[in-house]
Amino acid sequence: MNLEKRKVVIAGNWKMNKNLEETKSLLDEMVNAVPSDTKATVLLCVPAINIAAAVECVKGSNINIGAQNVHFEKSGAFTGEISTDMLKSYDVKYSIIGHSERRQYFGETDETVNKRAKACLDADICPIICVGENLEERESDITANVIKNQIEKDLAGFTAEEISRTIIAYEPIWAIGTGKTATARQAQEVCRFIRDTIAGLCNRETAESVTIQYGGSMNAKNAAELLSMPDIDGGLIGGASLKSADFRTIVSCVK
Numbered sequence: 001m002n003l004e005k006r007k008v009v010i011a012g013n014w015k016m017n018k019n020l021e022e023t024k025s026l027l028d029e030m031v032n033a034v035p036s037d038t039k040a041t042v043l044l045c046v047p048a049i050n051i052a053a054a055v056e057c058v059k060g061s062n063i064n065i066g067a068q069n070v071h072f073e074k075s076g077a078f079t080g081e082i083s084t085d086m087l088k089s090y091d092v093k094y095s096i097i098g099h100s101e102r103r104q105y106f107g108e109t110d111e112t113v114n115k116r117a118k119a120c121l122d123a124d125i126c127p128i129i130c131v132g133e134n135l136e137e138r139e140s141d142i143t144a145n146v147i148k149n150q151i152e153k154d155l156a157g158f159t160a161e162e163i164s165r166t167i168i169a170y171e172p173i174w175a176i177g178t179g180k181t182a183t184a185r186q187a188q189e190v191c192r193f194i195r196d197t198i199a200g201l202c203n204r205e206t207a208e209s210v211t212i213q214y215g216g217s218m219n220a221k222n223a224a225e226l227l228s229m230p231d232i233d234g235g236l237i238g239g240a241s242l243k244s245a246d247f248r249t250i251v252s253c254v255k
């Protein structure tokens with residue numbers, strides 16, 4: 001991380017976990033656990049149905065509530081989806097876009113990721129755009145091609161100013177929920193490559209300002225090393241964001 005150059009964002013992704021009561025109780029724990037003087041921007045992305053309650057629970061704290069997905073159309077016949085306007089009415093300022101689980105199970109493509117991210121930017125919501133290779137791609141040594149292709153398609157048509165308002169999460173699919181973390185060197189290498197790809201799309205100055213997170217089995221034990229890398233500006237954390245003590249430890253690595 002480089003706190004002088006970029007915002008460091010520690011984001012939890014609760015995925016499809018926690019009912020209303022559990023959400024309130026875990027958020028109460030989080031509000032007490034997360035240090036009030038942290039230099040990190042702290043964010044918890046909860047299931048859409050719990051956003052309203054979650055926003056109430058964290059009021060007055062330094063925890064932000066984010067969404068896990070949002071649709072690209074403003075309103076209309078899109079059963080099961082939510083709009084940027086709905087998020088804005090709860091003052092939600094971040095949404096994960098194109099998580100690998102959405103790409104794998106719900107037909108999300110780079111084209112729809114691009115449209116969802118654009119809708120976020122138009123509504124002044126920060127999209128956290130997820131990219132990452134699967135195990136086969138890593139083993140065939142095509143990680144760079146896969147990542148370049150995703151970044152170019154996901155950010156297609158964005159101005160430099162728009163790119164500067166996005167967050168990219170590098171999440172190698174083989175590391176998500178598996179307990180297998182990319183080594184700090186592997187993660188740094190791809191995060192640097194993402195920054196260079198962005199510089200190619202717009203300019204170096206913008207690329208240096210973009211927050212790039214690592215995600216995939218980040219936990220209380222490995223976070224310090226990952227976050228010490230110069231191009232890893234935070235984390236997108238699944239499992240460990242469901243335990244307040246672990247999440248606190250991760251946030252505390254940002255100094």
Ligand code: PGA
Nearest residue numbers: 176177216217237238239
């Ligand atoms: P994990 O999930 O930390 O449980 O591996 C990360 C993610 O999918 O965002």
